[in-house]
Amino acid sequence: MPTHQPRRTPGPRGERFAVLDPTTGEAFDEAPDQRPDELDAIVERAHDAWRDWRADPAARTTALFAAADAVEAAGADLAPLLTREQGKPLAESYAEIARAAARLRYFAELDPVPEPIADGRPVRSEIRWRPLGPVAAIVPWNFPLQLASAKFAPALAAGNTMVLKPSPFTPLATRLLGSVLSAALPQNVLTIVTGREPLGARLASHPGIRHVTFTGSIATGRAVAEGAAASLARVTLELGGNDAAILLEDVEVERIADRLFWAAFRNCGQVCMAVKRVYAPARLYSQVVEALAERAKTVVVGPGLDPGSQLGPVSNAPQLARVERCTAQALADGARAAAGGHRLEGPGYFFAPTILADVPSGSPVVTEEQFGPVLPVLPYGRLDEAVEAANDTGFGLGGSVWGTDLDRAEAVAGRLECGTAWINHHAELSLAQPFAGIKDSGVGVAGGPWGLYGNLRPFVVHRPEEA
Numbered sequence: 482m483p484t485h486q487p488r489r490t491p492g493p494r495g496e497r498f499a500v501l502d503p504t505t506g507e508a509f510d511e512a513p514d515q516r517p518d519e520l521d522a523i524v525e526r527a528h529d530a531w532r533d534w535r536a537d538p539a540a541r542t543t544a545l546f547a548a549a550d551a552v553e554a555a556g557a558d559l560a561p562l563l564t565r566e567q568g569k570p571l572a573e574s575y576a577e578i579a580r581a582a583a584r585l586r587y588f589a590e591l592d593p594v595p596e597p598i599a600d601g602r603p604v605r606s607e608i609r610w611r612p613l614g615p616v617a618a619i620v621p622w623n624f625p626l627q628l629a630s631a632k633f634a635p636a637l638a639a640g641n642t643m644v645l646k647p648s649p650f651t652p653l654a655t656r657l658l659g660s661v662l663s664a665a666l667p668q669n670v671l672t673i674v675t676g677r678e679p680l681g682a683r684l685a686s687h688p689g690i691r692h693v694t695f696t697g698s699i700a701t702g703r704a705v706a707e708g709a710a711a712s713l714a715r716v717t718l719e720l721g722g723n724d725a726a727i728l729l730e731d732v733e734v735e736r737i738a739d740r741l742f743w744a745a746f747r748n749c750g751q752v753c754m755a756v757k758r759v760y761a762p763a764r765l766y767s768q769v770v771e772a773l774a775e776r777a778k779t780v781v782v783g784p785g786l787d788p789g790s791q792l793g794p795v796s797n798a799p800q801l802a803r804v805e806r807c808t809a810q811a812l813a814d815g816a817r818a819a820a821g822g823h824r825l826e827g828p829g830y831f832f833a834p835t836i837l838a839d840v841p842s843g844s845p846v847v848t849e850e851q852f853g854p855v856l857p858v859l860p861y862g863r864l865d866e867a868v869e870a871a872n873d874t875g876f877g878l879g880g881s882v883w884g885t886d887l888d889r890a891e892a893v894a895g896r897l898e899c900g901t902a903w904i905n906h907h908a909e910l911s912l913a914q915p916f917a918g919i920k921d922s923g924v925g926v927a928g929g930p931w932g933l934y935g936n937l938r939p940f941v942v943h944r945p946e947e948a
């Protein structure tokens with residue numbers, strides 16, 4: 482969890498808090514610091530709006546398609562703001578927006594159909610899917626718009642209304658997205674609230690909320706589940722990861738190096754399912770370290786708004802502190818920085834893309850989710866050792882296997898204990914697939930039809946064949 486939150490500044494428009502630009506570390510705007518007690522009226526309005534929203538699936542579909550168009554049309558306003566508060570290169574902000582629009586269209590077209598129960602009894606039983614009511618969504622700062630849409634697209638398509646809280650580190654683009662969507666959606670169907678804790682804690686435990694869908698760290702996920710237990714609301718948790726990539730003996734290092742590098746460093750490594758540990762056969766170890774280090778040394782790090790930047794700054798000060806702590810500990814544990822290993826001089830939260838070799842397997846950069854532009858590479862002797870090391874963690878989000886013999890790679894991938902495994906790439910997700918971490922990485926299923934049904938409840942009608 483963050484060790485501190487943005488500064489609070491009382492002002493003429495009510496309490497507000499400062500939003501910092503990670504490129505400079507300076508405040509550039511502010512957002513409303515809404516009080517937890519404001520949620521009572523907000524949830525009540527979401528409940529009132531639910532009556533009409535749930536009643537007309539055809540109107541919902543039309544509204545969600547209009548919402549997708551509105552998001553795309555606002556791209557030129559949303560993208561620079563997202564980059565400013567989050568730090569990512571502008572092209573990646575545009576990609577988030579495109580993904581949000583695509584997700585709205587995907588779920589707008591999904592229709593939960595009534596299902597007959599054929600069990601041989603002389604009764605016509607049927608499952609009809611019904612929405613849950615007002616849903617709460619709480620999201621982190623690494624993909625603010627994409628993750629917000631991953632919450633509201635299935636929830637609204639299912640006929641629920643939603644109150645959504647972005648991270649206080651990245652509230653502005655989500656607020657703008659909320660006002661863009663208000664042109665397409667009826668009032669109070671989607672409400673964005675911003676503020677510092679305990680706003681999220683109050684939202685998660687609010688008695689008027691029927692489903693809490695949360696993306697963030699494992700520690701906060703536990704707190705959210707405890708809060709939701711008070712009203713026995715359904716909980717979906719998408720939590721942290723520490724994904725391993727296992728390279729096989731027959732891997733062609735130069736052929737996969739770019740893909741592997743970007744699977745670890747995209748969005749400055751601040752991706753729940755980034756590659757966070759590489760296991761390389763001892764014979765290829767130096768070659769793998771050098772290939773990744775070469776890329777880490779030449780990648781262009783700079784302000785996200787500069788068109789040439791391939792990596793921006795780390796997104797916020799607590800996250801930078803975490804990356805610095807894990808890296809310093811690894812170096813103290815005997816690791817060697819084949820590239821980077823330090824913060825970049827100058828303003829802002831820039832950290833040199835870092836490849837760590839010779840890291841002890843118990844060092845926090847291997848065992849914890851460091852969530853930054855740092856990648857430890859570990860050698861292995863027997864393949865079984867690599868699979869065991871990959872699985873020897875409380876995390877269980879994703880994993881990947883890299884090699885030339887695809888059948889063999891697939892067999893190894895099948896031994897990974899996680900929700901999604903890839904061969905020769907990592908973290909590519911289709912909108913149509915289920916997304917579910919195991920162990921400490923999550924509870925419930927998002928994505929695809931499973932994401933829609935996660936926002937619905939079965940309502941069963943039994944009717945005899947004869948009166």
Ligand code: NAD
Pocket residue numbers: 482483619620621622623628646647648649678680681682683685696697698699700701702704705719720721722752753754850852878918922923
């Ligand atoms: P975080 O857990 O600190 O915060 C997430 C959200 O929870 C924020 O909106 C925050 O304000 C809010 N929050 C904080 N305390 C709360 C409380 N007591 N009750 C309710 N809400 C509270 O996470 P973060 O640092 O913003 O994000 C990084 C984490 O998110 C990483 O662990 C990453 O792996 C995870 N993540 C997971 C996925 C996934 O799909 N599995 C996707 C993206 C990020």
